Amino acid sequence: MDRFDPAVIAVPRGHFIGGEFVDAGTTRIDVTRPSDGVVYASIPVADAAMIDHAVQNAYTAWRTSGWASCAPRERARVLRRFADLVAADAATLAPLEALGSTRPVRDAFNWDVPFTAEGIRFYAELADKIGGEVAATDHRHLGMTMTEPYGAIGAIAPWNFPLVMASWKIAPALAAGNAVVLKPSEMTPFSVLRLARLALQAGVPPGIFNVVQGDGRTTGDALVRHPRIAKVTFTGSTRTGAAIMAACAETGTKPVTLELGGKSPQIVFADAPRIDEVARRIAGAIAGNAGQVCVAGSRLLVERSIADELADRIAHVFGELHAGPTWAADTTLPPIISEPQAARIEAIVQRSVASGAALRCGGERPHAATPGPFYAPTLLTGVTQETEAVRHEIFGPVLTLQTFDSEEEALALAAHPDYGLAAGVHTADLGRALRMVRGIEAGTVWVNRYGRTSDFVIPTGGYKGSGIGKDLGRQAFEANLRIKSVLIDIGQ
Numbered sequence: 001m002d003r004f005d006p007a008v009i010a011v012p013r014g015h016f017i018g019g020e021f022v023d024a025g026t027t028r029i030d031v032t033r034p035s036d037g038v039v040y041a042s043i044p045v046a047d048a049a050m051i052d053h054a055v056q057n058a059y060t061a062w063r064t065s066g067w068a069s070c071a072p073r074e075r076a077r078v079l080r081r082f083a084d085l086v087a088a089d090a091a092t093l094a095p096l097e098a099l100g101s102t103r104p105v106r107d108a109f110n111w112d113v114p115f116t117a118e119g120i121r122f123y124a125e126l127a128d129k130i131g132g133e134v135a136a137t138d139h140r141h142l143g144m145t146m147t148e149p150y151g152a153i154g155a156i157a158p159w160n161f162p163l164v165m166a167s168w169k170i171a172p173a174l175a176a177g178n179a180v181v182l183k184p185s186e187m188t189p190f191s192v193l194r195l196a197r198l199a200l201q202a203g204v205p206p207g208i209f210n211v212v213q214g215d216g217r218t219t220g221d222a223l224v225r226h227p228r229i230a231k232v233t234f235t236g237s238t239r240t241g242a243a244i245m246a247a248c249a250e251t252g253t254k255p256v257t258l259e260l261g262g263k264s265p266q267i268v269f270a271d272a273p274r275i276d277e278v279a280r281r282i283a284g285a286i287a288g289n290a291g292q293v294c295v296a297g298s299r300l301l302v303e304r305s306i307a308d309e310l311a312d313r314i315a316h317v318f319g320e321l322h323a324g325p326t327w328a329a330d331t332t333l334p335p336i337i338s339e340p341q342a343a344r345i346e347a348i349v350q351r352s353v354a355s356g357a358a359l360r361c362g363g364e365r366p367h368a369a370t371p372g373p374f375y376a377p378t379l380l381t382g383v384t385q386e387t388e389a390v391r392h393e394i395f396g397p398v399l400t401l402q403t404f405d406s407e408e409e410a411l412a413l414a415a416h417p418d419y420g421l422a423a424g425v426h427t428a429d430l431g432r433a434l435r436m437v438r439g440i441e442a443g444t445v446w447v448n449r450y451g452r453t454s455d456f457v458i459p460t461g462g463y464k465g466s467g468i469g470k471d472l473g474r475q476a477f478e479a480n481l482r483i484k485s486v487l488i489d490i491g492q
């Protein structure tokens with residue numbers, strides 16, 4: 001599927017609580033299509049009372065539905081069916097995802113939906129693979145650890161990959177036997193409602209997977225503060241992550257998993273093989289989803305001798321991209337999520353230029369068939385570590401270029417004072433690549449590639465201000481389990 005008519009897409013309504021759609025509440029938020037600025041629906045804002053209703057419902061379902069106590073292979077069977085239903089629903093889910101987000105429908109159909117399904121399948125497969133241990137005690141005792149779900153987990157997701165980001169939260173939580181109350185971003189609230197409906201259809205009991213709608217200040221805050229929420233898992237900005245951590249600390253001691261922002265370096269040495277391919281990789285890592293990717297490779301660090309050539313090739317690839325709505329077949333540069341966010345990107349670029357940076361290309365609003373907030377892929381040279389565009393996460397298609405003459409200098413430039421989410425290293429020298437892997441302070445380092453594969457077994461998560469804990473991998477499954485220690489006196 002590579003196109004659709006936005007006028008004919010129906011969106012699900014309200015919250016999804018206890019296996020039913022609930023569209024109650026007088027406060028509402030309009031939801032806008034980023035591709036053309038049209039308000040196409042609204043959502044109710046769950047207040048503290050609605051959150052209490054959803055969480056109590058989830059907790060009761062967790063205690064009584066048998067989801068936590070059934071054989072893990074039974075949960076696995078249901079979750080495999082859930083994954084199958086998601087994959088089979090691509091023709092409906094993909095346009096629903098694309099309609100109100102920045103995901104071109106071709107990508108949503110070919111990647112987001114199948115990737116969501118496969119992630120659910122990965123955790124279904126783990127459901128009965130990880131348990132406790134028998135401890136090495138003396139023979140008068142039997143010591144063991146048991147793994148148990150937490151109960152009701154509060155999950156909060158961002159707007160940039162609405163289905164995929166949500167699935168990374170809910171799949172390990174459900175596979176481990178928890179109930180989930182998920183709050184999607186108020187800007188992309190609808191596709192996860194369909195996901196929750198498909199889970200119910202697959203056999204996940206009512207109340208085990210709930211969706212609440214609303215903004216961060218009212219709904220998100222009430223969710224993380226609710227005393228029956230036993231753990232919080234969040235993906236979003238570093239600032240919100242810190243606020244959530246504070247809210248959790250103020251209301252108890254619940255654990256948090258935080259997947260936060262980044263300012264990831266791409267380090268290119270002069271010996272990197274196939275420079276044209278490297279240029280395409282670098283361009284794709286910052287222009288994909290118009291740079292609205294947590295691991296966007298936003299800081300290019302390049303060995304001085306090839307800097308000009310690489311900059312030219314990247315500018316050439318940027319020039320090939322075609323701005324357009326998520327429902328058009330020829331769109332390769334989707335919109336920015338909102339006009340205020342596009343204006344923020346524009347302002348950061350302008351201030352960076354005013355402070356001495358040079359525009360190699362971009363720095364403008366490109367022409368597109370619809371009046372959405374598009375922003376041209378932009379390459380800034382002449383920047384320093386202090387330039388605003390180098391220092392701050394922009395979350396747009398803006399790449400800065402700095403040069404280096406030695407490995408030490410590359411590592412010094414790569415180090416960011418606040419973030420440590422991901423990094424790319426491009427070189428033909430294996431020893432050098434591994435020295436960089438060792439030297440870079442980041443949760444993920446890609447060598448001669450940039451971006452994840454479908455190897456869900458590899459976890460993702462940041463160092464420093466980029467986060468706490470991991471999504472994906474068995475690590476995310478284990479983070480959804482508590483460990484109970486048992487010591488039995490067995491006599492003589």
Ligand code: NAD
Nearest residue numbers: 157158159184185215216220221236237240259260261294
């Ligand atoms: P955001 O922090 O503004 O919002 C994320 C979610 O948090 C939304 O659902 C929002 O409603 C909610 N929220 C806001 N304030 C809240 C509060 N006080 N309490 C509870 N919930 C609150 O982020 P965003 O703009 O939606 O997403 C972009 C950010 O997400 C970027 O910084 C990006 O790097 C980051 N991100 C990180 C990863 C990762 O895996 N590390 C993945 C995707 C996005």
